Structures are given as structure tokens and as C-alpha cells.
Amino acid sequence: MAGAQSAPPAPALVLELNAAQPSDKGCRFTFVVTNNLGAELSKAAFEIVLFNEAGVVDRLTVLDFKDLPAGKTKVTRFDLSGTDCTKVSRVLINQATDCTGGGIDATACLKALRTETRSGIAFGI
Secondary structure, eight states: OOOOOOOOOOOEEEEEEEEEEEOSSEEEEEEEEEEESSSOBSEEEEEEEEEETTSOEEEEEEEEOOOBOTTOEEEEEEEEETOOGGGEEEEEEEEEEEEEOTTOOTTHHHHTEEEEESSSSEEEO
16 A cells, blocks of 8 residues: 655745844844755845834845855855844845856746744744
């Protein structure tokens, strides 16, 4: 008797906002990113939007995660100068500004993006 087979998980790029901590420069955002797209990304960059405690857009910036090997989890930190961590209520991924890799569609980074947070700050697309 054949056992039930589950479908393989859909390809995904998992981006987790792991922490936001004050730094000498402002606020240090730590991200954990896992490339489960099935191919290496030679470059992945996202435009993010920071919202303040009143829900008003405070800043737009691009974060460059550089290369992301297939099947690998990577931790990356970004220091955003002049940003007060305690006043950031939400981080939004506005768009993928770069998504490059062999056999990767340029829209894959955003279409297959899955966001998570452990920081207490709302994080999503």
C-alpha cells in the first residue's frame, strides 16, 4: 500500500526581520534570509519603507542582501543612520529593486517572498 505523498513546498525567499537594536549610527536591523527558490541569487535588493509610531512614512531606503546561495540561510545587518528603533512601528517591502540569478525570473524575489518577524515590529509586503 502506497503511503500518502505530500507536495514539495513551493519555492520561496524567506525574509525574517529578526531584530531592531539601537546602534551608534541609529538603528541596526538584523535580517535572516533563506533562499529556497531552487537557484542561487547573485544579487537581491529590496526597497523598504519605515513607518513611525503614528503610521506615517518616515523613510524609504534600499537594502542590498548581495548574493544568496540556493538552500542557504544568511544573516545580514543594516545600520540605518538617524533612525530611532523605538519609533519604527512597521517595515514594508515596497519592491524588489534587484533580483538576479541564473534561471531566476526578475520578479521571483517579490512573487515568492515570504516575510516573518521576531522583532515586535510589523513586517510584510
